[in-house]
């Protein structure tokens with residue numbers, strides 16, 4: 309079962325619907341461990357059937373957030389609602405939420421089969437139904453041949469898949485996956501991603517997933533929340549997060565981006581102009597949402613390397629949105645080449661160029677003087 | 693390995709072992725002595741073992757000892773495991789330090805004092821001394837050993853396994869019996885065996901807490917010795933040594949084997965990739 313593309317998603321955007329009711333709601337949730345604030349006054353809505361990803365650096369509170377939803381930690385302040393009901397006081401074994409643990413937490417004294425069947429047994433499911441479900445799960449994670457093994461007889465990736473199967477087996481309303489695919493190789497990971505998406509659509513579950521793999525988050529999620537130090541830096545669809553980052557932190561965290569520091573020199577509506585010493589010229593672009601727009605403010609222009617055009621021909625004098633520099637380094641990555649261009653003030657700007665032909669000789673080479681240009685709406689000015 | 697076996701090391705080893713085991717060896721050898729005189733070798737014989745089988749008072753004492761051992765070891769295992777769990781789980785309750793100190797105090801308390809205090813207690817509440825008082829006294833003595841053994845096992849126990857079980861809908865009580873207990877079982881079994889052996893060879897506490905009709909084997913041996921050492925005593929003692937050695941060896945095998953097996957299986961899995 310090798311699918312080139314995932315299931316085509318119908319238009320799904322309950323978060324844009326003013327009448328939409330969130331399925332999971334974190335309401336001003338704070339979690340402290342002693343003096344340390346792991347989650348800081350966080351409010352987050354997740355909708356039914358949504359595939360929601362949490363992205364963020366290690367230690368930013370992703371696991372803590374999940375553990376509160378699963379019932380292993382109590383919020384210090386605030387409340388968590390599931391389907392309109394406050395979860396406070398409901399023990400983990402009575403919540404319609406299943407979690408896949410970052411450490412897998414497989415029962416070492418039980419076979420793979422028994423591990424997967426564990427949750428179903430607790431529900432008092434008939435044994436032949438359990439067998440069918442377990443077989444189905446083993447097929448999903450491609451571990452049919454390992455059903456009778458104990459966890460310690462499996463490789464890391466295999467254990468991870470057992471943990472995944474075990475948490476999915478009960479088909480909970482909400483599935484929490486803490487780095488579910490980290491230990492898998494690229495091919496298996498992509499296959500499993502699509503299987504998960506299929507499963508989610510088929511069963512109508514709500515997924516909350518933690519991942520360090522941005523590409524994975526982009527592929528699978530309806531929305532992504534980027535976290536930093538216990539707060540949410542930005543929530544949005546993958547495209548919004550990538551194309552319209554709200555802050556430098558988000559811009560820098562997701563994908564590759566050029567950040568050019570400067571000062572706001574003109575404001576007209578949501579359009580800003582940015583000047584900076586040593587880069588020559590003026591950069592005009594849209595302001596990021598939620599940012600301040602005052603002349604003289606420190607700001608930075610953010611543009612993705614693939615949107616920067618590189619050329620040896622000088623554009624007409626006085627044009628805006630032009631940077632001038634010298635080719636500092638060229639990286640050949642097969643499908644694309646990355647040009648690192650050094651501006652007069654020393655800033656390095658990356659531009660990627662798709663390798664459309666089998667170039668033997670490059671039209672642009674080391675130490676060439678080049679001009680970087682881009683369409684007017686390709687970048688964004690960040691003031692936060 | 694061989695390089696480390698210097699002349700000094702070998703001597704130290706031989707002396708150490710000789711010091712520990714020669715008295716026991718002599719005792720065992722003389723239990724096979726034909727002669728009635730303990731100090732004169734009169735040829736090999738197993739007749740003292742045969743005469744033991746006809747000595748009803750020794751058999752009775754052995755039976756009491758075994759019953760007390762089984763019962764007190766089991767009680768101590770339940771109580772000791774519970775104490776170990778509490779100490780492991782609740783890191784921060786008020787009085788934790790006091791509680792853990794109190795659990796471990798009997799480990800270092802002079803047995804005479806433990807015995808005496810139990811005796812005073814039984815007298816004070818008017819408990820007739822006999823089988824039950826010895827059993828209770830042994831439970832008190834051995835439960836702290838069980839707690840220590842079980843606690844060392846709990847250190848390596850991964851709490852997220854319990855969380856996973858809860859998460860999958862298993863209530864806490866059931867989780868304990870189907871997840872936690874099976875995984876700490878080697879520690880619990882080792883604790884039981886240790887408790888059983890301790891109960892078998894205890895003389896001091898038993899003599900304080902015993903009463904008519906509940907003479908344990910060590911008490912019996914002790915009182916026989918006071919009337920003179922006979923080869924029969926050597927024979928009983930040899931058997932007791934055998935049983936205790938078996939218990940200790942079994943306890944260490946149980947704890948070691950589980951670890952080794954896991955390591956081996958892990959290596960095998962690793963080799964397969």
Ligand SMILES: Nc1ncnc2c1ncn2[C@@H]1O[C@H](COP(=O)(O)OP(=O)(O)OP(=O)(O)O)[C@@H](O)[C@H]1O
Pocket residue numbers: 341344346364365366367368369370371372373410
């Ligand atoms: N029980 C605890 N006691 C004290 N501090 C804790 C506890 N659990 C988590 N923390 C702290 O809270 C912070 C957030 O932890 P969390 O496990 O949520 O991070 P994470 O975002 O999941 O990181 P990773 O990506 O590495 O898994 C960390 O700094 C961690 O040290």
Ligand SMILES: [Mg+2]
Pocket residue numbers: 370371372410486
């Ligand atoms: Mg984590």
